[in-house]
Amino acid sequence: MVSVRADVSTALSLRDISKRFGATQALDGASLDVRRGTLHALLGENGAGKTTLMRLAFGMDTPDTGTILVDGKTCAWRTSADALRAGIGMVHQHFLLVPAMSVAENIGLGRGGVFGGFDPTRTAAVVRDLVAATGLAIDPEARVGDLPVGAQQRLEILKALSHDARVLILDEPTAVLSPQETQDLYVWLRRFVDSGRTVVLITHKVREALQLADDVTVLRRGRTVMQVAAHATGEDEVLTALLGETPTHRAPRARAPQRTSGKSVLAVSDVSVRDDRGTERLKCVSAHVYGGEILGVAGVEGAGQLELLRVMAGRRKPDTGSATRPARVAFVPEDRHRDAVIGEWTLIENFALKDAGRAVGTMMWDDYRVRAESGVRAQDVRATSAHDRMDALSGGNQQKFVLARELEGAPEALVVENPTRGLDVRATAQVLDALRDARDAGVAVVIYSSDLDELFSVSDRIVVCYDGTVHEVPFDRQAVGRAMVGLS
Amino acid sequence: MTLRAATTSGLFSWRRLLPPLLVSAVVVGVIVVVIVAGHHDIIDSFSAFGRGSFGSAYAFWSATLVRATPLTLLGLAVALAFRSGVMNIGAEGQFLAGASAATAVVLSGVGGGMVLVIALPAAVLAGALWAAVAGWLKRRFGVLEVISSLMLNFVAQYLVSYLVRGPLQEPTHVYPQTETFGPAAHLPLLISGQRLHLGYAIAVLLALVLWWMFRATAVGFRLRAVGAGAAAAESAGQVVVPRVLFTAFLLSGAIAGLAGGVEVTGVTYALYEGISPGFGYTAIAVALLARLNPLAVIGTGIFFGALEAGAAAMQRDAGVPFQFVVVVEALVVLGVIALEWTRERGDTRR
Numbered sequence: 001m002v003s004v005r006a007d008v009s010t011a012l013s014l015r016d017i018s019k020r021f022g023a024t025q026a027l028d029g030a031s032l033d034v035r036r037g038t039l040h041a042l043l044g045e046n047g048a049g050k051t052t053l054m055r056l057a058f059g060m061d062t063p064d065t066g067t068i069l070v071d072g073k074t075c076a077w078r079t080s081a082d083a084l085r086a087g088i089g090m091v092h093q094h095f096l097l098v099p100a101m102s103v104a105e106n107i108g109l110g111r112g113g114v115f116g117g118f119d120p121t122r123t124a125a126v127v128r129d130l131v132a133a134t135g136l137a138i139d140p141e142a143r144v145g146d147l148p149v150g151a152q153q154r155l156e157i158l159k160a161l162s163h164d165a166r167v168l169i170l171d172e173p174t175a176v177l178s179p180q181e182t183q184d185l186y187v188w189l190r191r192f193v194d195s196g197r198t199v200v201l202i203t204h205k206v207r208e209a210l211q212l213a214d215d216v217t218v219l220r221r222g223r224t225v226m227q228v229a230a231h232a233t234g235e236d237e238v239l240t241a242l243l244g245e246t247p248t249h250r251a252p253r254a255r256a257p258q259r260t261s262g263k264s265v266l267a268v269s270d271v272s273v274r275d276d277r278g279t280e281r282l283k284c285v286s287a288h289v290y291g292g293e294i295l296g297v298a299g300v301e302g303a304g305q306l307e308l309l310r311v312m313a314g315r316r317k318p319d320t321g322s323a324t325r326p327a328r329v330a331f332v333p334e335d336r337h338r339d340a341v342i343g344e345w346t347l348i349e350n351f352a353l354k355d356a357g358r359a360v361g362t363m364m365w366d367d368y369r370v371r372a373e374s375g376v377r378a379q380d381v382r383a384t385s386a387h388d389r390m391d392a393l394s395g396g397n398q399q400k401f402v403l404a405r406e407l408e409g410a411p412e413a414l415v416v417e418n419p420t421r422g423l424d425v426r427a428t429a430q431v432l433d434a435l436r437d438a439r440d441a442g443v444a445v446v447i448y449s450s451d452l453d454e455l456f457s458v459s460d461r462i463v464v465c466y467d468g469t470v471h472e473v474p475f476d477r478q479a480v481g482r483a484m485v486g487l488s
Numbered sequence: 489m490t491l492r493a494a495t496t497s498g499l500f501s502w503r504r505l506l507p508p509l510l511v512s513a514v515v516v517g518v519i520v521v522v523i524v525a526g527h528h529d530i531i532d533s534f535s536a537f538g539r540g541s542f543g544s545a546y547a548f549w550s551a552t553l554v555r556a557t558p559l560t561l562l563g564l565a566v567a568l569a570f571r572s573g574v575m576n577i578g579a580e581g582q583f584l585a586g587a588s589a590a591t592a593v594v595l596s597g598v599g600g601g602m603v604l605v606i607a608l609p610a611a612v613l614a615g616a617l618w619a620a621v622a623g624w625l626k627r628r629f630g631v632l633e634v635i636s637s638l639m640l641n642f643v644a645q646y647l648v649s650y651l652v653r654g655p656l657q658e659p660t661h662v663y664p665q666t667e668t669f670g671p672a673a674h675l676p677l678l679i680s681g682q683r684l685h686l687g688y689a690i691a692v693l694l695a696l697v698l699w700w701m702f703r704a705t706a707v708g709f710r711l712r713a714v715g716a717g718a719a720a721a722e723s724a725g726q727v728v729v730p731r732v733l734f735t736a737f738l739l740s741g742a743i744a745g746l747a748g749g750v751e752v753t754g755v756t757y758a759l760y761e762g763i764s765p766g767f768g769y770t771a772i773a774v775a776l777l778a779r780l781n782p783l784a785v786i787g788t789g790i791f792f793g794a795l796e797a798g799a800a801a802m803q804r805d806a807g808v809p810f811q812f813v814v815v816v817e818a819l820v821v822l823g824v825i826a827l828e829w830t831r832e833r834g835d836t837r838r
Contacts, residue, residue: 339723340723342717363709
């Protein structure tokens with residue numbers, strides 16, 4: 001073991017960390033030094049080891065080799081409770097909340113031991129103090145299941161801070177947030193850091209990391225390949241470190257020429273949709289898509305865009321109004337694990353899933369194997385064989401597989417919801433390129449993305465959903481941004 | 489309940505083998521403790537158990553496999569339902585419905601020498617209908633099938649009580665049971681001098697059919713898809729999920745009903761209260777231990793058949809109460825769950 005000089009200005013330090021899971025070397029001598037009172041961005045592709053490294057820092061796992069130091073003191077904790085006591089807090093990408101309980105009860109959970117009572121008034125007071133001290137607005141009495149995602153995340157942060165965390169680790173916190181919520185979070189994080197605390201932000205959004213962070217660490221294949229102050233580097237340099245190659249500057253692909261006449265492939269007219277509670281999510285809207293164009297749909301969360309896309313994809317019956325669409329519409333849903341694939345099944349079975357509703361007689365498994373294999377090749381899915389289990393693939397490869405399956409057999413229309421959410425830089429580019437290829441082949445493509453940059457980079461035309469209505473807007477950031485909040 | 493395809497690495501590894509061995513050791517250990525705590529002789533008990541289950545040709549063909557027949561059929565019914573995402577706890581009730589229907593057909597005197605050709609389909613239909621009640625409640629009102637199918641077991645139990653004290657009671661009206669069936673309503677025996685009957689062959693055949701159905705047919709694939717990921721089946725495959733769930737209910741109930749029909753025409757030749765010593769509940773353990781694989785149900789069916797036959801002999805020869813078998817069954821279910829848990833932990837990798 002290398003002797004380590006105690007460095008008081010370092011709040012959290014991980015040195016030469018290695019960790020192996022079965023056949024996978026997740027971390028291979030990775031290091032990270034987080035200076036006190038700074039916002040530190042931890043960048044890397046999916047599978048680079050970011051989350052594993054932070055799970056070790058938070059005591060959810062123990063490293064095979066290497067040292068963890070907090071405030072210069074070596075720590076060896078066995079559980080997260082030890083890490084919490086040492087002042088480390090973590091907000092996970094997938095929230096760990098009890099939806100049926102109130103905000104206060106969720107914060108009270110895990111405090112006071114097994115037989116310790118839960119004192120609602122005292123906990124509510126603690127929550128109110130926390131809210132006042134942090135400026136994270138939340139109602140302690142609210143039921144967590146009823147809260148929007150942004151508020152659930154604020155609750156996760158409060159939970160960590162209720163243990164008096166001085167170092168806060170956030171794993172891909174913006175993946176689930178709308179652009180406005182993301183902005184709010186960034187502003188809050190900055191203030192939090194300026195008050196002397198420390199933040200580690202796991203992300204793969206390079207641009208945002210460079211704008212926001214003080215320091216940047218880049219992991220690639222379990223090793224630290226870059227550790228630098230944010231102002232001393234640039235996007236290209238970080239991308240090179242991240243990908244292990246010089247990023248090729250693709251010529252931006254041209255938008256398709258605007259069509260104003262002709263027959264649309266996909267159209268909805270005067271469509272209304274009510275949710276389970278009877279609230280009108282779409283109010284008598286009309287929209288259309290031509291073949292060979294990508295229609296981008298923008299909107300803040302809950303503005304009706306998901307309902308619009310589901311009606312277009314034929315995955316939801318409108319309550320009133322009509323939809324015209326080709327016999328089969330390819331559909332890539334937002335929640336891949338729930339709505340698109342079955343993790344414990346093989347790629348072949350998952351490919352056959354597209355025919356599950358209409359298959360008769362016996363299943364032609366040899367056929368499906370050949371089709372799955374050609375899909376794997378078409379979208380460059382990294383898998384050892386079509387017999388692989390779906391959950392053995394990384395998120396990006398799963399998404400490319402879903403695209404391959406849906407695009408097989410030349411569908412006339414393709415509807416995609418947030419297709420790059422949670423994907424790394426490389427997979428994102430591949431997925432967006434696949435959409436453009438489909439467009440160029442004459443497919444009518446509809447995309448909703450909560451990332452406006454992405455929407456502008458891929459769309460030919462943009463409509464905005466606001467409060468259940470759909471608006472045609474000029475292809476312009478300002479105009480779209482204003483329409484999203486109801487200004488025209 | 490998650491079901492995994494049996495992917496074996498092909499390598500002999502202690503790490504893989506250790507959890508099942510540990511669980512087995514714990515199960516055997518608890519059995520020994522229970523027997524000793526009841527002041528029974530361990531050696532006597534175990535040798536009685538062995539004699540009763542595998543000790544002789546008679547024990548195997550006439551006790552173990554005869555016990556295994558309803559357990560295998562009902563295990564298949566449960567496995568089919570669970571794999572399709574339907575938590576049918578009502579195999580017991582569907583079994584009783586099938587047994588009652590077959591009995592009613594036999595006693596009505598229809599069919600003459602071909603009575604079985606009517607009685608067994610009637611049992612299938614009755615089981616399916618009994619399951620359809622819970623299926624319909626789920627489809628129409630969203631009632632949880634775990635509760636509705638379980639409750640219907642009691643309804644079926646009291647229905648049998650009513651039948652054997654009322655309309656179907658034997659002519660002297662003394663005993664709460666029906667008249668004994670004539671030979672025309674007996675399932676053929678498979679081996680002369682043994683009690684093993686055609687029902688077991690039906691069970692094995694059905695296991696093969698279900699295995700093939702899940703593996704090769706579109707219907708089986710749809711059932712599997714809904715069981716493994718209903719939302720994905722609906723969104724990616726445009727499967728009409730409620731219809732598939734209802735189908736699974738009907739098929740599961742039909743098989744359980746058949747088991748009831750087979751039991752009255754193959755073993756008891758009469759209907760009476762307590763005709764099932766909880767076969768429908770034991771079947772859940774049979775299906776879980778087989779990890780919902782129809783082929784494996786053949787093996788676990790024999791295992792539990794031997795357990796019950798052996799336990800009966802232990803009661804007879806060593807005085808160990810038959811309830812002991814319930815303890816063992818519960819331990820096996822807990823063991824399976826524990827193993828599933830260790831596997832899941834072993835699988836969590838990042």
